[in-house]
Amino acid sequence: MTDQPTPSFETAFAALQQIIIQLENTELPLEEALKLYEEGRRLSDLCSQLLETAQLRVETLSANATAEREAA
């Protein structure tokens, strides 16, 4: 798990929302619920961190790249 690259905010956020839905299902075994909760807390912390540290990334397509794409 730790080998995986940091997921994007959107991925983490979507996973977090999924966890909430699962947790609201009362049929869940307790152990699984606890695991989900921990995972939810982790994702939530990650999301907060990603939000706080986010900086707009701006790239520019070079004119050449534009031409190449057109040729392709």
Next chain:
Amino acid sequence: MLEFDFPPLQPMIFSVTSLSNYLREVLETDEILKDVWVRGEISNFSQPRSGHLYFTLKDNEAQLRCVMWKSQTFRLRFDPKDGQMVEAHGAMSFYPAGGQVQLYIDAMQPVGEGQLYQEFLRLKARLEAEGLFAAELKRPLPELPRHIGVVTSPSGAALQDILNTLRRRLPLARVTLAPTPVQGAEAPAGIVSALKSLNSLPDLDLIILARGGGSIEDLWSFNDEAVAYAIRASRVPVISGVGHETDFTIADFAADLRAPTPTAAAELATPITSADLAAELLSINQNLSASLKNKLTILRQQLLLAENRLQRHSPAQRVRTFLQFQDETRERLERAMSHYLAQHQLKLQNQIDRLESVSPMAVLRRGFAIVSDAQSQQLISRRKQTHPNQPIQIQLSDGKIAATISGDTP
């Protein structure tokens, strides 16, 4: 024309003022002169502090004084200057104090703009008829775009406006700029090519097509049908933000969403901001805790119920029940036994009493005695069994005594 009914010998003489006023009245009531377009070149242009515009319109053979009140100038979409050919609309009147016939202008455009506008209307009508602007073609915008393409000039203020807005609202996003000229002959092809290039980025969510404000000629590249087709051919939705609020271009009609300005385009591109996400995250965090708490509460209740049920079926309880039964039984047993014993005790006593009543000892207690021969132990019940000086034994109720017969014998 003034016509006089009286002889010229007695001409009617106007004051300058009344003649001037009459002239003004004539001019202002003329059907043509009160609503007229005129084309000419601006000269002697001046704009004093009052904000009103004064200039002369001229052609090769004539010139005309013109005034445009400040209150009308806000509609101007260009900066008039000397030498410029313009088409002006207004009403002719006479300015008595200056002794001048003037055009009071309420609208003015550079020459050619009217033609451009007609062209714009024709193109718009054609593309509309082709269905290019149909509402059902408009694609929904992503709520949370991760990767935003921007088609604009790399040196324009529009780009900075867009980047600043995105930085402020959603710094999570990634922006790819496809630079292109946004005015001039090369602009339409550049815009088309930039749109195509961005569409080759697989993870792009949205494109902003933008340009800052300018004259109608400046914005003309956005009234190009190739640009309109490229917008509709885009895989991802396109937001247009061209010029100012009052500017509408073909690109705006073709776009999935028209924003009044580049800044507004960046705002519409990010309906959800980082601040919204942070708030949402907070509420999710609370939900998360609440869900778990809720879950634990439910489990605890279920556990309690189960414990109660278990308790009812536990062996210990059965043993307790059994023991209680046992105790009761034992009590009954003992009660029965003691009753039985009491009954029998009574019967026994009766028997004993009866036995007692027939025992010789009882007779002795009443005063009788048993007499027996001291040697033979034979009971003596008759006189003939006795003789004088015979040693005898007398049994009384509480013991025996030895005696000798002294009296007569038979």
